[in-house]
Amino acid sequence: MSLARNTLVQSSLTLGSRILGFARDMALAARFGQGPMMDAFTTALMLPNMFRRLFAEGAFAQAFVPVYGGVKAREGDEAAAVTASEALSFMLAVVAGFCVLLQVVMPWIMPWLLSAYRGQPEVLRAAVIATQLAMPYLACMTAASLLSGILNTGGRFALSAGVPVFLNLCTLAALVPPMLLPIPQETVLMMVTAAVTVSGVIQAALLWWGVRRLGVRLKLGLPRITPNVKRTLSLAVPGALAGGALQINSLVSQFLTGSDEGARSVLYNADRLYQLPLGLVGVAIGLALVPRLTRAFVAGDHEGGQRTLDDGINLAMAFTLPAAVALFVIPFFVIDATVTRGAFTSADAARTADVLRQFAWGVPAFVLAKVLTPPFFARQDTRRPMIFAVASVVVTVVLGSALFFWFRSRGWDGVLGLAVATSTAAWVNVGLLGGVLVRENSWRPSPAFLSRIGRVVAASLVMAALLFAASVEYALLSRVFLAKEIAILVVCGVGAALYGFCLLLFRAVTLGELKATLRREPGGGGVSGLD
Helix, strand or coil, X not given: CCHHHHHHHHHHHHHHHHHHHHHHHHHHHHHHCCCHHHHHHHHHCHHHHHHHHHHHCCHHHHHHHHHHHHHHHHHCHHXXXXXXXXXXXXXXXXXXHXXXXXXXXXXXXXXXXXXXXXXXXXXXXXXXXXXXXXXXXXXXXXXXHHHHHHHHHCCCCHHHHHCCHHHHHHHHHHHHHHHHXXXXXXXXXXXXXXXXXXXHHHHHHHHHHHHHHCCCCCCCCCCCCCHHHXXXXXXXXXXXXXXXXXXXXXXXXXXXXXXXXXXXXXXXXXXXXXXXXXXXXXXXXXXXXXXXXXXXXXXXXXXXXXXXXXXXXXHHHHHHHHHHHHHHHCHHHHHXXXXXXXXXXXXXXXXXXXXXXXXXXXXXXXXXXXXXXXXXXHCCCCHHHHHHHHHHHHHHHHHHHHHHHHHHHXXXXXXXXXXXXXXXXXXXXXXXXXXXXXXXXXXXXXXXXXXXXXXXXXXXXXXXXXXXXXXXXXXXXXXXXXXXXXXXXXXXXXXXHHHHHHHHHXXXXXXXXXXXXXXXXXXXXXXXXXX
């Protein structure tokens, strides 16, 4: 299939999952607000979420695909299945042991993770139990990541993109009884975190079924460090760290906010919004790029590789820039209209909006990092992206810590400093990745590419003017459309239509290209079976 078509399949399924996830977050915010139980919930999900994004959302799969695909091309399907089986057995054993260890030591770790609540033992106890309940999700995501890599190598993207919906379905189901019955908040917390682990089991089981339907027979055995396992880990682990720099930076920010009551909830709510373009666009394009760039590299097709990367970046920015503009221009409009209800107040929305605005200007960099790492992974070079990721983490730690405590000393919200540091670190990572690709002549932006990017920026600026006017008249629009929820839908719909019109007007995209997006390439796989 065409790059855009593959991306469309992945993004469409991810969008459905994210919509359900947003509904879940609205229900959580209404139930917990930005109080102690919400901080306990976000802490319980901190490690599972990081592993999900590192592994399940592309970074590990991007690194594993060239390894698995190389063995398959050189030695055949049976040898590739053996490689995958050995890697899965080893990784599951290691991660399961790690999960058990964390569950045992969590009572001693939690006071450091949630230092703001050291004087409230009931909150710490609830957070410990919730984290222990959610921890097995890590092992499930380890299996899911490898199984997704096998499916992606076989040209099957839909199942791996679709199964995350069960995380949101299960957690939403756990929130239904508390809406009907007077259940204590601590009990609701346990129900939701237990549902996280249940969803992980369902996801791993469905992906296992999908791999078997693809004709790949995996066998779990005793963990052994075979040459295939060494090769897989030597590329996949650094690859996961390289592709997951943003997630590691997010974890660092979570640790720094442990001493500020309510700050972790602010980060969680902002995170859910600014990571939406990353999940819909960056991950989808990154996963679709790796097999294409691997084929171009093996065939020595330098021109084809450059053209593929040009298309990937253009496609990514065409979807990402308007999203970043919206999050920067109307963050309070978006959050207040969609989340403010129940225990979540307009003051909570205002605080979250200020933080979201500082993440917004980093959104293009978050997505670009996902698009610029596949050229390295396609050549099985995961070392340098990992080094760049470590550099970005250092920027986040040093700059984030300095800004967090300096902002607080000035009476400002310290979380703003963490958002600024995370966005800055993302642009540092992109600069390092892009600089190496340009210097080594692996990619050079063509005049046509730069011209198209300029026209996308121009269309985004026109949309920004409309959104700014709408934000000024937020109260009026809410009255005109009878509800703020309807107002935000209308504003976003009109903004998207205006942006699309400007893309065509400025010839950033043509009708012919839109039609070609839905056509398969000659010899390409169809959307059938698992797709």
